[in-house]
Amino acid sequence: MVCKSRILEVALDKNMKILIVDDFSTMRRIVKNLLRDLGFTNTQEADDGTTALPMLQNGDFDFLVTDWNMPGMTGLDLLKHVRQDDRLKTLPVLMVTAEAKRDQIVAAAQAGVNGYVVKPFTAAVLKEKIDKIFERVEG
Amino acid sequence: MVDVNLEGSDSQVSSEIRSLAENMLENLEQGDVGKAVALVNDLNQLRDQTLYNEIGRLTRALHDSIKNLNVDTVGAASDISETTDKLAYVLTMTDKSANRTMDIADAGGPLAGSISERGAELSERWKKFRNREMNTAEFRELSKDIDEYLVSSSKNAAEIRTQFSEIVLAQDFQDLTGQVIHKVINLIRDVEGRLVTLIAMAGQVDQITGINHEFESSTPAPEQGPDITPEGPQTDSTADGVVGSQDDVDDLLSSLGF
Numbered sequence: 001m002v003c004k005s006r007i008l009e010v011a012l013d014k015n016m017k018i019l020i021v022d023d024f025s026t027m028r029r030i031v032k033n034l035l036r037d038l039g040f041t042n043t044q045e046a047d048d049g050t051t052a053l054p055m056l057q058n059g060d061f062d063f064l065v066t067d068w069n070m071p072g073m074t075g076l077d078l079l080k081h082v083r084q085d086d087r088l089k090t091l092p093v094l095m096v097t098a099e100a101k102r103d104q105i106v107a108a109a110q111a112g113v114n115g116y117v118v119k120p121f122t123a124a125v126l127k128e129k130i131d132k133i134f135e136r137v138e139g
Numbered sequence: 140m141v142d143v144n145l146e147g148s149d150s151q152v153s154s155e156i157r158s159l160a161e162n163m164l165e166n167l168e169q170g171d172v173g174k175a176v177a178l179v180n181d182l183n184q185l186r187d188q189t190l191y192n193e194i195g196r197l198t199r200a201l202h203d204s205i206k207n208l209n210v211d212t213v214g215a216a217s218d219i220s221e222t223t224d225k226l227a228y229v230l231t232m233t234d235k236s237a238n239r240t241m242d243i244a245d246a247g248g249p250l251a252g253s254i255s256e257r258g259a260e261l262s263e264r265w266k267k268f269r270n271r272e273m274n275t276a277e278f279r280e281l282s283k284d285i286d287e288y289l290v291s292s293s294k295n296a297a298e299i300r301t302q303f304s305e306i307v308l309a310q311d312f313q314d315l316t317g318q319v320i321h322k323v324i325n326l327i328r329d330v331e332g333r334l335v336t337l338i339a340m341a342g343q344v345d346q347i348t349g350i351n352h353e354f355e356s357s358t359p360a361p362e363q364g365p366d367i368t369p370e371g372p373q374t375d376s377t378a379d380g381v382v383g384s385q386d387d388v389d390d391l392l393s394s395l396g397f
Contacts, residue, residue, distance in 0.1 A: 030241070
């Protein structure tokens, strides 16, 4: 397993373009810093689904990291829009959220989320989920 | 707190009603119908008077109660709008502190990185020297680098120590926001208590005027599919339907085929 993830690390494109969506600038910064520590520096930010969706539609992003509870368009609605969009529907989506109810997690899974991290979280958890998502996407 | 206890006046009114009714009965038994009818009038008057008194009293109590809620209709200086300002202050403070902490960590990271990377590199070269694999020129170079490293790492470490204490200082928001949140909690408790009083008062109005509310429908609204909306952080991770940890989330997702 260790060996596998090490190979994966090499395979993961550190230049992939990532959109971070959260209404709190501090949380966006935390996620951005963690991603930077993991070697991903090509990141952009949006403060809710309404701003994020046009960015995704015009911006050839490789990965979406989104919060759920946001004013305007929520992360779940953003996810649904992404899955309905022909050009975006295969975009890997990681939800990083404080929503921790069973029903909510099931709903996110049904809407087609690729990974789900509950806040507060650690760098290790974030890394593990990202690795897992791209392991699945690429394998 | 406004007193809505009406039992005292209630018993007074009912004893008056009783004495009037007893008088009326007495008059009827004695065959004095005229007096009995006059007493019916008195009864009516008593009822009206009680009603007016109680409504007056309730209006005053209601007025006081609303005044005590401190909800200023004009808006500016009410406790509620003050509370909104207070919560905005909490938001600002936590935001500022989080950013300050991250700024410091961002600044300190490269310093620690340089100590560690440079140290590892020098240690490799030192090993080479110990193994007598180094010529004089190389050693001269190494000695110069070690000299520089000792100076710079001592400076970097001192700076990191300063940064650590700044990070600790940046946590002062907890004390300040904590005090504000306590105030807000107290206000909410107070408002809740007063609202309960208002509700009790509304109940008294119904009782005095003899109004019976026909509740439109006591049947619950028809079941709609589960409405999945964001709720924010769960403060009780043991509550029903709440997933306790990331591990539980992972278990749940893998049970769904993830």
